[in-house]
Every structure is written in C-alpha cells, then in structure tokens.
Amino acid sequence: MKLEVYQIIVPLASLGFVFNLFRRFLKSKASWQEAALGAAFWMSVGIFALFPDAISKAIANFFGIKSNINAIIFFCLGLIFFFQYKLFFMLKKNQMATTELARKITLQQAEKEDLQS
C-alpha cells in the first residue's frame, strides 16, 4: 500500500490527540465520556485518512448514496450539525451559570445593604 503524505501526518496527529485526551482523563481534567467520545472521533479520523476510498464507498453503499464524494459531504455536514448542537448547548449552559452567579452576587449585596440600613 503506497501512502500519501497526509496518510502519515493525519493518523499521527490523531494519535497525539488521543494521547492528550487520555492524559487529561488521568489528570481528571476530562470525564470518561468526554475522553471516550473524543478518542472515538480522533481514531475514526485517523482510520479514515488511512483508508479513505474503502470507508467512503462503504458509507455510500450503506446509505444508498451514489458517489463516495457525496457520502463524505453528507457525513461532514452531519458532523458539523452535531458539533454546532454541542457548542450551542455548552453556550446556553455557561450563560445560565453566569446569570446565576450575577444574581447571587446581586442578592448578597442587597442583603448586606438591608442589614446596614
């Protein structure tokens, strides 16, 4: 099997990301769910880079899409939507936490003022 340059770089980078996730999990900086999901993602990127034709054709056949290029486009769009959803969810969670914090500070300050007056 003749390897292109990207077929060496991408799997190596993916391995680096998996290693980094594992390290973050061991340091309790990432939950096991985050580590597992991240590792699965980067491993699939690495494997896809190694066997692009075989995998894209298999995806095209599975979904009944005519060309493997279309299958890649659909797959990437799906991934983008997934990450968009995840980011939006995280953003909303952070916004709610910020509001709660702002409210707590405000009410504590009000309580102090009420006690003083």
Add this chain to the structure above:
Amino acid sequence: MMRPEQIWIVIPAYNEGPVIEQVVAKVIGSGFPNVLVIDDGSKDDTASQARLAGARVLSHPINRGAGAAAQTGLSYARRQGWKCVVQIDADGQHHPEDIHRLVEVQAQTEADIVLGSRFLDPSPGIPPTRVLYNRISNVLTNTFCQRSYSDTQTGFRLLSARAIRNLRLRLDGFGYCSEMIVQAEEKGLTIAEAPIQVTYTDYSLNKGQDLVMGITTAVDLLWKLLFYPSKMK
C-alpha cells in the same frame, strides 16, 4: 383589594439613565411609594438616577438581559415576602396610573398574574412594525398555551404572592415574557388581562426589540420548549 403600600413596582433597567428618574418619579406620583429598580449592569448612571428619584436599587455586576433582571426582582421579592409585584418597563412607554387597573382586575378575578394588554383597548400610535412583531409572538406563544392571550410580550404585569413563590424564569432575554405565561399555566397559576395605554417615543422605540432580537428570542424560546420542556416548569 391590595393597598398601594403593599405593592412593589419592579422596573428592570439597562442603560436607562436619561429617563429612569422620570419613570420612578411618575410611579411614586401615582401613589405607589415602593419602587425597586433592577439595574442590569448599566454602563450609564441608571442606578444613581433611580436612587435619586427614591427607588431601592439592586445592580447586576454585568449585563444579563431583561429576563435575568426580572427573575432577580422575583427572587428578591420572594426573600422579602412581598405580597404583590407589578413589573413595568423602564423606557417610559407605560402609564403608571394603569397600575390601579391591574390591581382592580386582580381583585375582581383573583388571578395570580394580570397581563397589561396594549391591544385590548389599543392606544393610538402603536407603530405597525410593533403590532406585527407582537402578533407573530402571540401566535408563537399561544401555540404552547392552553388559553389565548392578546399581548404575550407586555412588560406590564402584576404578580400575586403565589406567582412570586412559584415562578422560576430561566430565559435571560426578552423570551421571559412568553416563558412566564407558559410556566404559569404549567404550574396551575391563573392569568387575567387588563387593558393598558402606551406611549411610544423615539427613545422607547430605540430601546425595544428589533427584528434580529425578535428572531433570537423566538429561537431561544423554541429551543427551550422543544428540547428542554422540563426547564420551562
């Protein structure tokens, strides 16, 4: 019927320095001495102007939105054990003397929430764009309600002690207007409507929601209703 001194007028405000003193003074002049301004992280002198006019002021350290400010007012009201809160807008579009109307309707209907509706007895001069935005918002909100309301986006509302105890608003932005109604119905609170008058000035028109904000509010509300219905309760 509630006496004026038993009622607290809550005014969420963000950068309302030019008008807040006048708004607070008008409320006090209408016979309601208890005014609470929630300064939502204003960059101008909103807080000091409101204090100068005689209001109690709570200040958010940063700007969090109209819904967040309204909920801070409710949380404080709950802690203080207030029996009745009337919320009005800070931009001067509402007529404080209409508070009496809301109080009367509450006394007649014993409703937990009284919405001050701009469209039951429409004031002249409501801009057509405002009417359109509000109609769209009404359709969207009423879709998720058991009853139909004529002004779901009004910032003029009376809340009874039961409503103050039970409501937990989670939307930071203007979507809280719809959220409050949907949540109130979920919790078995009763809602009535009373006609109010409004006066739109160039100032208040610049302060309200525009089309982009309206769309963001609708997306926010739909997101919560469709994906996190439990968070609306």
